[in-house]
Amino acid sequence: MTYTLVTGASGGIGEALVRKLAARKHNLVLVARNAEKLAEISKQLEDQYKVQVEFIASDLSKPNAATVIFQEIQKQGWKIETLVNNAGIGSGGEFGALSLQSELELLQLNNASLVAMTHLFLQPMLERKSGTIINVASLASFIPVPYMATYAASKAFVRSFTQALTEEYKPYNIHIMLFAPGLTKTNFNESAGINNEKGVGLSSDYKTSSTQTPEEVADELLEALYAKKHFHVSGSRNRFGARLAALLPNTMITRFMAKSYRKKSGQL
Numbered sequence: 001m002t003y004t005l006v007t008g009a010s011g012g013i014g015e016a017l018v019r020k021l022a023a024r025k026h027n028l029v030l031v032a033r034n035a036e037k038l039a040e041i042s043k044q045l046e047d048q049y050k051v052q053v054e055f056i057a058s059d060l061s062k063p064n065a066a067t068v069i070f071q072e073i074q075k076q077g078w079k080i081e082t083l084v085n086n087a088g089i090g091s092g093g094e095f096g097a098l099s100l101q102s103e104l105e106l107l108q109l110n111n112a113s114l115v116a117m118t119h120l121f122l123q124p125m126l127e128r129k130s131g132t133i134i135n136v137a138s139l140a141s142f143i144p145v146p147y148m149a150t151y152a153a154s155k156a157f158v159r160s161f162t163q164a165l166t167e168e169y170k171p172y173n174i175h176i177m178l179f180a181p182g183l184t185k186t187n188f189n190e191s192a193g194i195n196n197e198k199g200v201g202l203s204s205d206y207k208t209s210s211t212q213t214p215e216e217v218a219d220e221l222l223e224a225l226y227a228k229k230h231f232h233v234s235g236s237r238n239r240f241g242a243r244l245a246a247l248l249p250n251t252m253i254t255r256f257m258a259k260s261y262r263k264k265s266g267q268l
């Protein structure tokens, strides 16, 4: 039996995605920290869609988490045909004022664990000469973002890493896709400690017309997956934004964004 593994499946984009995957008859392995929520979603999906849904509660901001997940899956004999590295966390505000510990955990989750999951689950895919890996980046991966510096840099890493692997693994029939959502109405800001005040400064208050629901984002991810795309930015306005970012110098964008943050947060 083959499975689709989704990290960050207990809420937001990941939860919307696993609900839609189950409706399309994917057997699933759900990963996140909240075991209670994962158990609840698993039962609902099994009852409703008659698919096999397993879950592993794990904190991917811990260095050995990916290895433990991989070993458990090997032990159970679950064959992961599709891996979606979706779990991620943000942080916002003046860099020097943020907790160093939290910034380093962000990098462990958004980058190091994503690399580890990709490396580990790639091996059986290579043996089988089939598999799909989807890495979730962000619109923020296209530009350095003042006052969200570590988060945007972590997503730039995801973009660069994933686009490089896409070409490396084409000859092995491993399909690799970079998926970049823009502002999506989830718990993301809350978990990132971006309160309303900072959210306004960061233009992350969900009031912009480009904001999508997690269901809309999940629909776009599935469409891109079934179309065998290697790269997709969610939302037409976000696609325009990504194209514009590629045309303008980063120095110009960052100067504008920093000024706008200071103005909105009352520092100017």
Ligand SMILES: NC(=O)c1ccc[n+]([C@@H]2O[C@H](COP(=O)([O-])OP(=O)(O)OC[C@H]3O[C@@H](n4cnc5c(N)ncnc54)[C@H](OP(=O)(O)O)[C@@H]3O)[C@@H](O)[C@H]2O)c1
Binding pocket: 007, 008, 009, 010, 011, 012, 013, 014, 031, 032, 033, 034, 035, 037, 058, 059, 060, 061, 062, 086, 087, 088, 089, 090, 109, 136, 137, 138, 139, 140, 180, 181, 182, 183, 184, 185, 186, 187, 188, 189, 191, 214
């Ligand atoms: N929302 C946006 O505006 C937006 C925009 C661009 C990109 N994205 C990206 O989209 C992805 C999903 O974000 P979202 O908006 O759906 O966020 P969310 O609503 O906060 O959900 C994040 C998911 O990741 C899990 N997670 C968080 N920390 C974890 C950890 N240490 N170990 C394991 N799982 C962890 C959470 O579950 P537990 O708490 O149970 O662990 C939850 O299931 C992220 O990679 C994010 O960077 C989001």
